[in-house]
Amino acid sequence: MADSAFAPRPTSWYAWLRDSVDGLVRRSPSRFAILVFTALVMVFTLLFSLPISTVDRTVTPLHDALFTAVSVICVTGLATVDMATHWSAFGNVLVVVGVNIGGVGVLTLASLMGMVISRRLGLRARLMAASDTNPSRIHAGPVNEGQAIRLGEVGNLLVTVAISALVIELVVTALIFPRILAVGTPTGEALWQSVYYAAMAFTNSGFSPNVGGLTPFAGDYWFLSSLMMGAFLGSLGFPVIYTLARGWRSPRRWSLHVKLTLFTTMALLVVGVALYLVLEFDNPKTFGSLSAGDAIFQSLFLSVMTRSGGFATFNISDLNGASLLATDMLMFIGGGSASTAGGIKVTTLAILFLAAFAEAGGRTQMEAFGRRIPGDILRLAVSVVLWGATTVAVSSILILQISQAPLDLVLFDVISAFATCGLSTGLTGELPPAGVYVLAATMFMGRIGTVTLAAALAASQSRQLFSRPEERPIVG
Amino acid sequence: MADSAFAPRPTSWYAWLRDSVDGLVRRSPSRFAILVFTALVMVFTLLFSLPISTVDRTVTPLHDALFTAVSVICVTGLATVDMATHWSAFGNVLVVVGVNIGGVGVLTLASLMGMVISRRLGLRARLMAASDTNPSRIHAGPVNEGQAIRLGEVGNLLVTVAISALVIELVVTALIFPRILAVGTPTGEALWQSVYYAAMAFTNSGFSPNVGGLTPFAGDYWFLSSLMMGAFLGSLGFPVIYTLARGWRSPRRWSLHVKLTLFTTMALLVVGVALYLVLEFDNPKTFGSLSAGDAIFQSLFLSVMTRSGGFATFNISDLNGASLLATDMLMFIGGGSASTAGGIKVTTLAILFLAAFAEAGGRTQMEAFGRRIPGDILRLAVSVVLWGATTVAVSSILILQISQAPLDLVLFDVISAFATCGLSTGLTGELPPAGVYVLAATMFMGRIGTVTLAAALAASQSRQLFSRPEERPIVG
Numbered sequence: 010m011a012d013s014a015f016a017p018r019p020t021s022w023y024a025w026l027r028d029s030v031d032g033l034v035r036r037s038p039s040r041f042a043i044l045v046f047t048a049l050v051m052v053f054t055l056l057f058s059l060p061i062s063t064v065d066r067t068v069t070p071l072h073d074a075l076f077t078a079v080s081v082i083c084v085t086g087l088a089t090v091d092m093a094t095h096w097s098a099f100g101n102v103l104v105v106v107g108v109n110i111g112g113v114g115v116l117t118l119a120s121l122m123g124m125v126i127s128r129r130l131g132l133r134a135r136l137m138a139a140s141d142t143n144p145s146r147i148h149a150g151p152v153n154e155g156q157a158i159r160l161g162e163v164g165n166l167l168v169t170v171a172i173s174a175l176v177i178e179l180v181v182t183a184l185i186f187p188r189i190l191a192v193g194t195p196t197g198e199a200l201w202q203s204v205y206y207a208a209m210a211f212t213n214s215g216f217s218p219n220v221g222g223l224t225p226f227a228g229d230y231w232f233l234s235s236l237m238m239g240a241f242l243g244s245l246g247f248p249v250i251y252t253l254a255r256g257w258r259s260p261r262r263w264s265l266h267v268k269l270t271l272f273t274t275m276a277l278l279v280v281g282v283a284l285y286l287v288l289e290f291d292n293p294k295t296f297g298s299l300s301a302g303d304a305i306f307q308s309l310f311l312s313v314m315t316r317s318g319g320f321a322t323f324n325i326s327d328l329n330g331a332s333l334l335a336t337d338m339l340m341f342i343g344g345g346s347a348s349t350a351g352g353i354k355v356t357t358l359a360i361l362f363l364a365a366f367a368e369a370g371g372r373t374q375m376e377a378f379g380r381r382i383p384g385d386i387l388r389l390a391v392s393v394v395l396w397g398a399t400t401v402a403v404s405s406i407l408i409l410q411i412s413q414a415p416l417d418l419v420l421f422d423v424i425s426a427f428a429t430c431g432l433s434t435g436l437t438g439e440l441p442p443a444g445v446y447v448l449a450a451t452m453f454m455g456r457i458g459t460v461t462l463a464a465a466l467a468a469s470q471s472r473q474l475f476s477r478p479e480e481r482p483i484v485g
Numbered sequence: 486m487a488d489s490a491f492a493p494r495p496t497s498w499y500a501w502l503r504d505s506v507d508g509l510v511r512r513s514p515s516r517f518a519i520l521v522f523t524a525l526v527m528v529f530t531l532l533f534s535l536p537i538s539t540v541d542r543t544v545t546p547l548h549d550a551l552f553t554a555v556s557v558i559c560v561t562g563l564a565t566v567d568m569a570t571h572w573s574a575f576g577n578v579l580v581v582v583g584v585n586i587g588g589v590g591v592l593t594l595a596s597l598m599g600m601v602i603s604r605r606l607g608l609r610a611r612l613m614a615a616s617d618t619n620p621s622r623i624h625a626g627p628v629n630e631g632q633a634i635r636l637g638e639v640g641n642l643l644v645t646v647a648i649s650a651l652v653i654e655l656v657v658t659a660l661i662f663p664r665i666l667a668v669g670t671p672t673g674e675a676l677w678q679s680v681y682y683a684a685m686a687f688t689n690s691g692f693s694p695n696v697g698g699l700t701p702f703a704g705d706y707w708f709l710s711s712l713m714m715g716a717f718l719g720s721l722g723f724p725v726i727y728t729l730a731r732g733w734r735s736p737r738r739w740s741l742h743v744k745l746t747l748f749t750t751m752a753l754l755v756v757g758v759a760l761y762l763v764l765e766f767d768n769p770k771t772f773g774s775l776s777a778g779d780a781i782f783q784s785l786f787l788s789v790m791t792r793s794g795g796f797a798t799f800n801i802s803d804l805n806g807a808s809l810l811a812t813d814m815l816m817f818i819g820g821g822s823a824s825t826a827g828g829i830k831v832t833t834l835a836i837l838f839l840a841a842f843a844e845a846g847g848r849t850q851m852e853a854f855g856r857r858i859p860g861d862i863l864r865l866a867v868s869v870v871l872w873g874a875t876t877v878a879v880s881s882i883l884i885l886q887i888s889q890a891p892l893d894l895v896l897f898d899v900i901s902a903f904a905t906c907g908l909s910t911g912l913t914g915e916l917p918p919a920g921v922y923v924l925a926a927t928m929f930m931g932r933i934g935t936v937t938l939a940a941a942l943a944a945s946q947s948r949q950l951f952s953r954p955e956e957r958p959i960v961g
């Protein structure tokens with residue numbers, strides 16, 4: 010109340026709208042995000058249902074239209090229809106526009122919410138810092154810069170994010186266009202496919218516009234590397250892209266978030282490559298017939314794509330059971346926070362391990378790169394992981410019971426949906442409508458859930474006015 | 486150094502031994518536990534290898550002897566040989582003696598380590614409490630009573646634990662003896678089988694002495710209820726049994742640990758029963774042909790046995806895939822701390838959820854039953870879960886690659902081994918020696934790992950002399 014009395018009066022409808030959104034975002038950023046995404050899914054379900062969206066001008070069944078809408082808006086890349094042949098030109102435009110809205114939208118929303126939270130918590134941190142003699146507790150970095158950003162400047166952030174996306178997608182388009190021409194695609198079609206693939210790469214969606222998907226390019230390392238670069242940048246997240254764009258020459262000044270994201274992402278890439286090489290080197294259906302160099306490249310491609318890119322150069326169901334399980338884990342972890350990737354996020358995993366390392370070292374505080382990480386971040390990370398594990402567990406039990414399919418296929422496609430990765434063993438395309446709805450809900454929970462959950466929880470921190478007696482249960 | 490100068494001099498070899506053990510336990514309780522268990526496994530492997538241990542007087546192959554030794558000492562109940570026909574009377578005595586040493590031993594060690602830790606942390610808590618005006622922070626309860634126990638009194642604790650085990654096993658023996666007679670077993674054999682089953686129930690081992698296992702008793706609710714009671718008490722853990730035995734009439738005075746263990750155990754039982762009923766009511770191989778009452782009883786039996794009892798009245802591989810996955814989760818959680826059950830323990834799971842609830846409620850402290858739980862317990866719980874998840878992941882990937890068996894079977898038997906539950910889809914009996922060794926290691930890691938890890942980590946808490954600047958990464 011006192012706040013609004015001192016706030017400048019809105020002078021136009023634009024200012025009114027801005028302040029309304031500002032208010033909603035300020036009061037409940039997570040509710041705002043869920044509202045926006047639900048509305049987007051409903052609009053796209055309607056649009057995909059229209060006869061104009063399909064090649065044969067028929068009405069797409071509700072479960073397929075809804076699934077495609079969720080898969081597009083949540084940049085998942087799973088499909089219950091053949092994406093290359095089912096949709097008309099109009100339908101394909103919907104797909105490309107949808108993944109950009111979904112990818113860039115979540116990216117913006119998540120960055121925004123990160124800032125709201127940073128600002129709120131920042132206030133608390135500053136209050137605490139006032140009673141702290143250590144001046145280095147307040148430091149520079151993108152996350153903290155966020156604290157200074159006014160919420161009315163949502164538009165500015167969106168523009169910055171959109172420009173980053175546009176630049177990266179244009180670069181990828183330019184890189185792959187000649188390669189698509191090279192396989193004999195007509196110029197106009199090749200241009201369209203370049204734009205489509207570039208959008209799918211940066212937004213970590215993983216749909217393919219052509220029949221056969223990546224098969225014509227399975228040996229084209231220039232093409233695959235370009236896709237990888239796009240997907241990799243998208244999966245790092247906006248705070249990291251922004252930092253790299255502005256200060257890639259001064260790693261010392263990177264924020265803890267950027268260092269932690271890059272380090273964990275690199276560690277996961279290496280673990281993924283090593284696992285795929287060891288587990289698949291003698292599998293004749295995958296890497297058995299490849300040279301060492303080819304096997305390493307294809308392992309790297311698959312390892313990058315488990316972050317959430319979702320492209321694959323061979324049939325996922327040809328992988329050994331052990332590789333499928335390893336992929337499940339890599340997909341569940343996902344990419345960076347405030348990124349186009351899904352999963353519980355690499356920093357969440359890093360926090361869990363930092364907590365365990367702190368315990369093992371007998372330290373009372375989590376530490377990384379010379380910084381102390383406050384304990385409430387661990388509670389947030391545990392909440393996100395519990396949310397993810399519960400979603401995957403419930404969804405897997407439902408899909409197992411509905412489809413009676415083997416666990417390796419069910420777990421893979423459910424985790425791929427939860428982490429909006431889009432790799433598939435082929436099960437998704439064969440599910441009955443009930444299973445399609447469960448998987449659509451899983452994608453929605455996975456994409457909106459972890460981001461808004463973290464934001465909602467972190468934003469709701471309140472001071473406690475009384476303290477209960479302390480007691481220690483035994484664990485383990 | 487100053488400590489030993491003031492300590493009374495040992496006056497006999499008994500005092501010297503006592504003080505040596507005391508010193509080892511004090512310096513590194515977890516190393517002591519690992520030493521004791523490794524020695525026990527080696528001795529029992531040797532004994533099981535001897536021709537005298539088998540019915541046909543042959544040498545049991547190393548991988549089978551080692552696996553049986555680990556399975557017995559870790560009270561798991563998985564087997565690579567037919568337990569009812571392979572072992573001689575001497576071998577069977579080894580099994581019953583082994584599970585009692587293993588079950589009661591871990592129970593004692595874990596209680597002991599809990600006390601060592603409580604005492605150490607208690608000291609710190611008292612130091613902190615000195616600067617705290619709230620007198621209710623220091624309260625009564627079994628864990629805190631433990632703080633008063635001298636480490637030289639290990640023997641007293643062992644006697645108390647052994648008497649509890651003996652009393653419970655005798656009661657179960659008396660309860661089931663007439664039922665085993667009733668199916669036509671000769672008196673001597675029936676007495677032996679009663680003792681065997683009672684030991685398997687309380688120590689949560691789950692081996693059967695007779696060919697066919699529980700099949701003759703699948704409809705005998707008195708017999709099955711007696712087994713359930715034994716397994717349930719064993720799975721609660723010594724601190725809870727002790728509290729219930731001494732003060733079951735005054736629940737208000739129970740410690741937080743007791744309340745949390747009982748509440749979470751009950752919640753898991755109910756969830757298990759509900760899941761099995763919903764998922765199996767129309768499965769003709771399991772509950773499809775049963776009456777409602779029978780289905781509820783059999784669900785309850787299975788739900789109790791997933792805590793870690795490991796007995797089953799039907800073929801586990803006949804369960805639906807969804808029920809297998811639900812069982813995986815229940816087994817992974819396991820039973821109470823300092824119990825004969827395995828898994829990450831129910832209090833560990835409770836702590837994770839309490840952390841999430843605290844986040845959701847915007848509180849900075851975890852709370853349960855009117856008590857505040859210190860934040861370092863969460864780091865401990867996260868460490869235990871990471872240890873469990875990593876063990877299960879590595880073991881599953883290895884077994885998948887070795888056996889090329891389907892994921893549902895592999896995951897089930899690996900989690901059953903990790904959580905020393907002993908339920909099996911039948912895969913364990915078909916593994917090649919390499920797989921047998923991996924599964925033996927998994928049992929050892931699961932049984933010794935979580936207990937000693939928690940103890941080692943909790944005991945290594947040290948004061949930090951400097952503080953790093955604080956920074957908040959984004960998670961989720």
Ligand SMILES: [K+]
Pocket residue numbers: 084085086213214215317318319429430431
């Ligand atoms: K994707």
Ligand SMILES: [K+]
Pocket residue numbers: 560561562689690691793794795905906907
């Ligand atoms: K067991």
